Amino acid sequence: MIFGAEVDTVAGMDEAEHGTSRLNPEQRRQLAARYDLSVAELDKLLEDLWLLTDETPTDYARRRHAELRAAGLANEGSFELIRSEIAAGRFASPALSVRQIRRIIYG
Numbered sequence: 577m578i579f580g581a582e583v584d585t586v587a588g589m590d591e592a593e594h595g596t597s598r599l600n601p602e603q604r605r606q607l608a609a610r611y612d613l614s615v616a617e618l619d620k621l622l623e624d625l626w627l628l629t630d631e632t633p634t635d636y637a638r639r640r641h642a643e644l645r646a647a648g649l650a651n652e653g654s655f656e657l658i659r660s661e662i663a664a665g666r667f668a669s670p671a672l673s674v675r676q677i678r679r680i681i682y683g
Contacts, residue, residue, distance in 0.1 A: 598626065633662055633672065637680045655681075 599607070599622070608618040631639070637658050644654035655674045663671040672680075 598622070634680050636662065637672075637677050641677075641681050651678075 604615055604618055604622075607613075608615045611618070613621065640658050640661065641654055644657065645651075649657070652674075655677045658677050659672055659674050662677075
C-alpha cells in the first residue's frame, strides 16, 4: 500500500495510467499541495518515479547503455559504469559482472 492506496497491478495499462492510478485523486491532490505542484506536474513526477522503481536490472542496463552510447562513451566504459551503478544498490539484485552486462545488451 502506498499512502493507504493499494498498488494497481492491472496488466496492459500504459505507463501514464499505471503511474497515476496508484493513488486516488484525493491523495494526488494532497501530495500536489504539499509539494507545491500542479496535479499534472505531480502525475509526471509519479510516472517517472514508478518507471524507475519498476525498472528491472536488465531494462536498466539496456536503457543506460543506449544513453551512454548516445553520449559517446565506448562500450567497455559503459559496461563498467553500468556494472558499478547496479552494484551500488539501485536494485535488489546480485551484482552483475561486465560479461553479464554485455550479454544483457547483445544477447
